[in-house]
Amino acid sequence: MTVADPFPSGLFDRLDNKPDRFFYLQPRFVTHVDDVTIQALTTFYGERLFIGAEILDLMSSWVSHLPIEPSLTRVAGLGMNSVELAKNPRLDDHVVQDLNDDPVLPYVNDSFDFVLIALSIQYLVQPLEVFKEIARILRVGGQVIISTSHRCFPTKAIRAFREQNAKDRIQLIAEYIRRSNGFGVPELLDRSPKEADPLWLICGTRCA
Numbered sequence: 001m002t003v004a005d006p007f008p009s010g011l012f013d014r015l016d017n018k019p020d021r022f023f024y025l026q027p028r029f030v031t032h033v034d035d036v037t038i039q040a041l042t043t044f045y046g047e048r049l050f051i052g053a054e055i056l057d058l059m060s061s062w063v064s065h066l067p068i069e070p071s072l073t074r075v076a077g078l079g080m081n082s083v084e085l086a087k088n089p090r091l092d093d094h095v096v097q098d099l100n101d102d103p104v105l106p107y108v109n110d111s112f113d114f115v116l117i118a119l120s121i122q123y124l125v126q127p128l129e130v131f132k133e134i135a136r137i138l139r140v141g142g143q144v145i146i147s148t149s150h151r152c153f154p155t156k157a158i159r160a161f162r163e164q165n166a167k168d169r170i171q172l173i174a175e176y177i178r179r180s181n182g183f184g185v186p187e188l189l190d191r192s193p194k195e196a197d198p199l200w201l202i203c204g205t206r207c208a
């Protein structure tokens with residue numbers, strides 16, 4: 001029996017190969033899924049986060065979808081547009097960095113309890129490098145939480161997210177976690193509200 005290669009050639013190809021800074025030059029003060037789906041994500045965060053946690057909102061913008069409670073010690077943000085990041089009321093600090101150009105995260109080892117990637121994973125062309133970095137900056141027991149749905153900027157999304165079905169896309173994200181060697185078995189959840197954009201969550205817990 002042959003097992004399908006989860007990373008076949010061309011999987012990370014994009015229609016627009018120009019550096020990402022051009023695409024993200026203008027701020028976009030929009031949301032990327034239905035309000036009720038955002039609320040489902042906020043509710044999920046509320047179940048997972050704990051008082052005093054330090055969080056990195058990776059691939060961040062002007063909103064982080066975080067609940068008011070629990071109160072957090074630090075929310076750092078990394079994204080592509082400085083105007084969006086500066087307007088995000090939840091960020092304590094932020095940095096502009098193109099992860100497709102430089103996947104090395106500008107944070108010291110073991111500095112976060114959670115790394116969140118909301119509705120953005122489809123834009124990473126070197127996900128394994130980024131996930132190794134996520135493992136490095138997460139404390140043991142910390143979690144990476146990836147949320148994904150079915151909308152995207154098609155020219156900037158990798159081929160997998162343009163062509164694969166949702167089940168395969170979720171498995172691909174789980175494979176990013178498995179291959180980065182820093183996490184336990186990925187957890188897959190479907191928290192899709194009825195009659196709204198779906199919400200799939202893929203979580204990995206940093207192991208020793």
Ligand SMILES: C[S@@+](CC[C@H](N)C(=O)[O-])C[C@H]1O[C@@H](n2cnc3c(N)ncnc32)[C@H](O)[C@@H]1O
Pocket residue numbers: 020024031032058059060061063078079080081097098099100101117118119120123
């Ligand atoms: C669809 S938006 C989602 C924004 C936000 N996380 C949310 O949930 O509304 C995609 C985000 O991914 C970020 N992004 C896209 N390509 C990136 C890259 N190469 N490096 C870092 N961030 C990137 C952009 O800054 C943008 O904010």
